[in-house]
Amino acid sequence: MSPTLQDIADVLKLSKSTVSRALSGDPRVAESTRVRVSSLAQHMGYRPNATARALATRRTNTIGLVVPWAPRSLSDPFYLEFLGAAGDAAMRSGYSLFLSAPDGDGAGAVRAHAELADPRRIDGMILTEPKANDERIALLHGIGLPFVVLGVASDPEVSWISGDNTAGAFDAVDHLISLGHTRIACITGPPDQTASKARFEGYRSAMSGAGLPIDRNTIEAGDFTQPGGHTAMRAIIDSGRAPSAVFVCNDVMAFGAMRALREAGLAIPADVSVVGFDGIAMAEYVDPPLATVNQPIQELGRMAVQILIEQMSGEGGPAHCVLPVQYRPSNSVGPPRTRAEAINRG
Amino acid sequence: MSPTLQDIADVLKLSKSTVSRALSGDPRVAESTRVRVSSLAQHMGYRPNATARALATRRTNTIGLVVPWAPRSLSDPFYLEFLGAAGDAAMRSGYSLFLSAPDGDGAGAVRAHAELADPRRIDGMILTEPKANDERIALLHGIGLPFVVLGVASDPEVSWISGDNTAGAFDAVDHLISLGHTRIACITGPPDQTASKARFEGYRSAMSGAGLPIDRNTIEAGDFTQPGGHTAMRAIIDSGRAPSAVFVCNDVMAFGAMRALREAGLAIPADVSVVGFDGIAMAEYVDPPLATVNQPIQELGRMAVQILIEQMSGEGGPAHCVLPVQYRPSNSVGPPRTRAEAINRG
DNA sequence: GTGAAAGCGCTAACAG
DNA sequence: CTGTTAGCGCTTTCAC
Numbered sequence: 220m221s222p223t224l225q226d227i228a229d230v231l232k233l234s235k236s237t238v239s240r241a242l243s244g245d246p247r248v249a250e251s252t253r254v255r256v257s258s259l260a261q262h263m264g265y266r267p268n269a270t271a272r273a274l275a276t277r278r279t280n281t282i283g284l285v286v287p288w289a290p291r292s293l294s295d296p297f298y299l300e301f302l303g304a305a306g307d308a309a310m311r312s313g314y315s316l317f318l319s320a321p322d323g324d325g326a327g328a329v330r331a332h333a334e335l336a337d338p339r340r341i342d343g344m345i346l347t348e349p350k351a352n353d354e355r356i357a358l359l360h361g362i363g364l365p366f367v368v369l370g371v372a373s374d375p376e377v378s379w380i381s382g383d384n385t386a387g388a389f390d391a392v393d394h395l396i397s398l399g400h401t402r403i404a405c406i407t408g409p410p411d412q413t414a415s416k417a418r419f420e421g422y423r424s425a426m427s428g429a430g431l432p433i434d435r436n437t438i439e440a441g442d443f444t445q446p447g448g449h450t451a452m453r454a455i456i457d458s459g460r461a462p463s464a465v466f467v468c469n470d471v472m473a474f475g476a477m478r479a480l481r482e483a484g485l486a487i488p489a490d491v492s493v494v495g496f497d498g499i500a501m502a503e504y505v506d507p508p509l510a511t512v513n514q515p516i517q518e519l520g521r522m523a524v525q526i527l528i529e530q531m532s533g534e535g536g537p538a539h540c541v542l543p544v545q546y547r548p549s550n551s552v553g554p555p556r557t558r559a560e561a562i563n564r565g
Numbered sequence: 566m567s568p569t570l571q572d573i574a575d576v577l578k579l580s581k582s583t584v585s586r587a588l589s590g591d592p593r594v595a596e597s598t599r600v601r602v603s604s605l606a607q608h609m610g611y612r613p614n615a616t617a618r619a620l621a622t623r624r625t626n627t628i629g630l631v632v633p634w635a636p637r638s639l640s641d642p643f644y645l646e647f648l649g650a651a652g653d654a655a656m657r658s659g660y661s662l663f664l665s666a667p668d669g670d671g672a673g674a675v676r677a678h679a680e681l682a683d684p685r686r687i688d689g690m691i692l693t694e695p696k697a698n699d700e701r702i703a704l705l706h707g708i709g710l711p712f713v714v715l716g717v718a719s720d721p722e723v724s725w726i727s728g729d730n731t732a733g734a735f736d737a738v739d740h741l742i743s744l745g746h747t748r749i750a751c752i753t754g755p756p757d758q759t760a761s762k763a764r765f766e767g768y769r770s771a772m773s774g775a776g777l778p779i780d781r782n783t784i785e786a787g788d789f790t791q792p793g794g795h796t797a798m799r800a801i802i803d804s805g806r807a808p809s810a811v812f813v814c815n816d817v818m819a820f821g822a823m824r825a826l827r828e829a830g831l832a833i834p835a836d837v838s839v840v841g842f843d844g845i846a847m848a849e850y851v852d853p854p855l856a857t858v859n860q861p862i863q864e865l866g867r868m869a870v871q872i873l874i875e876q877m878s879g880e881g882g883p884a885h886c887v888l889p890v891q892y893r894p895s896n897s898v899g900p901p902r903t904r905a906e907a908i909n910r911g
Numbered sequence: 912g913t914g915a916a917a918g919c920g921c922t923a924a925c926a927g
Numbered sequence: 928c929t930g931t932t933a934g935c936g937c938t939t940t941c942a943c
Contacts, residue, residue: 579929579930580929580930580931582929582930582931582932583928583929583930586928586929593928593929594928594929595928595929598928598929617935619935620935620936620937621934621935622935623935685936
């Protein structure tokens with residue numbers, strides 16, 4: 220058994236109250252005893268029992284995080300990176316991360332959140348992939364547990380942090396337009412997610428800002444997975460005249476789309492330019508390297524934890540934080556064929 | 566405040582012990598009272614306080630998991646998938662996952678393990694990426710905390726689970742040999758990790774089994790990251806005559822290697838065939854699709870939890886479990902150029 | 912400055 | 928079958 224407060228108290232002939240105070244830096248305890256206590260504690264290898272402390276203080280120093288499982292099957296590197304950054308930040312602030320990975324449908328996810336969202340188990344929670352009217356948000360509000368959302372939440376009372384989806388999408392599409400593309404397809408995320416909507420809005424506004432029409436046949440909803448991107452791209456190709464460029468709402472779907480294009484015998488970017496979103500490491504390593512919108516993933520993780528800690532301390536109102544993103548061109552985009560040929564002809 | 570056992574007991578004019586027993590399915594309690602108790606509990610929305618229970622039972626129903634951070638930066642989808650599967654399995658068995666993501670060097674990782682490995686905080690632990698003489702294993706043994714390793718541990722007292730690294734590597738390299746390759750490079754993982762050694766051993770034995778020499782200039786150590794794979798491939802290319810095939814010890818390094826080959830103007834597989842290891846989803850979506858060794862990632866996660874639960878129950882000795890892997894050919898491999906040309910001339 | 916005592920919510924002997 | 932009694936290890940009034 221590892222030593223307890225009482226063990227230390229016994230040796231020093233003190234009460235455990237005093238030992239507790241000495242260790243927690245209570246100013247009322249004499250400097251001399253503080254020194255004696257802490258050096259003995261060190262010597263005995265004392266480590267406070269987090270469970271007992273949690274029971275007494277009603278604070279667990281633990282943050283809950285539910286990562287999306289279905290249908291992404293957790294294969295999106297974006298989440299692993301986010302998770303790592305959040306975990307690291309939490310640990311630095313003395314918090315631990317409690318992880319839940321619900322399987323299956325929306326109901327399963329909500330249930331997982333409900334199970335995890337026990338104020339006696341965690342002090343706060345990080346939510347990902349918010350939907351338009353997310354039941355989970357209502358649930359947490361009802362419970363009264365502090366939380367922060369990775370992604371934009373409509374309720375102004377809710378704290379959230381997000382990359383600038385609309386601006387990033389705008390920049391990406393605007394670049395395509397500036398290269399001369401006029402027929403630009405879009406593969407969106409699940410329609411009910413706020414990130415999907417925001418990125419589509421960036422696409423829409425860039426298109427209409429340039430006076431370009433949006434052909435519904437070139438808009439296809441994906442599910443943020445590779446197979447989803449593949450299927451969506453295939454549908455766009457099959458729907459008739461292929462676009463000269465496609466804006467895909469996340470990187471892993473873009474990989475699927477690139478594959479579909481190759482299978483259809485279309486070259487990237489000669490026939491079709493492709494742009495993704497997220498800026499995961501893998502994007503630089505596909506062929507051709509994928510143009511994408513870099514999200515500050517590490518920063519998102521760190522800030523999410525920081526905002527949550529503020530929320531948990533109870534001070535200040537809800538925080539809404541939009542982090543800038545950076546469009547990063549690459550060889551997956553080029554001028555449309557007609558234009559390219561014109562240039563070649565000089 | 567959510568209701569406690571005492572609240573239920575008060576309403577029913579029972580003692581909290583009885584209520585506790587009724588809820589935990591103790592056979593001694595009368596069927597009638599059990600019904601009354603559980604229906605009231607349900608009605609009042611009673612949820613046991615995990616913290617209090619943990620303090621009383623000295624069991625936390627929590628599993629600790631440290632994911633490797635540096636230098637992989639958590640960008641390897643293999644770990645996210647493993648994490649998800651383990652989390653899911655844990656939850657189904659009534660356990661929660663406690664996550665730690667140490668930053669930086671080996672010392673930081675060991676410290677993170679030491680912090681997490683508190684028997685009063687978690688009941689057991691899953692370790693990843695074991696090294697040959699891993700201090701963390703000694704540490705956990707010293708603490709007496711049950712744990713299971715993802716990867717092979719040399720100490721027979723330690724439970725572990727692993728894909729069949731050597732056989733998988735052998736099959737992959739053997740396939741290359743059967744296509745006529747004789748000069749096959751190898752990019753290994755960090756030399757101190759057991760998985761690196763085992764995969765290299767598969768490579769070595771396939772080569773020597775076919776009577777092929779191993780050229781040290783074509784063996785390069787990577788670090789399981791994309792940039793690492795890129796650098797290693799570059800070094801092999803620069804070292805002199807390029808090999809006609811390369812076996813890369815994980816998929817993300819293979820992506821880096823493919824990029825290095827392209828940058829050097831070498832075609833895949835016409836000039837150089839590439840095989841990876843792990844079977845992450847992304848492998849199917851690069852161009853050309855990467856031949857790789859499929860690990861049963863989901864199964865590894867599930868089994869790791871299952872073995873750990875057995876260890877924690879104290880019954881049975883250490884378990885050592887090797888799961889079969891499956892080599893999956895794809896378009897990133899083909900016959901060597903000379904042979905291909907010979908066939909063409911046919 | 913320090914100690915005594917109560918209690919966080921639950922489980923686990925030990926009685927009856 | 929059920930109640931009583933002790934804790935699990937820590938924090939936190941309230942006294943002195």
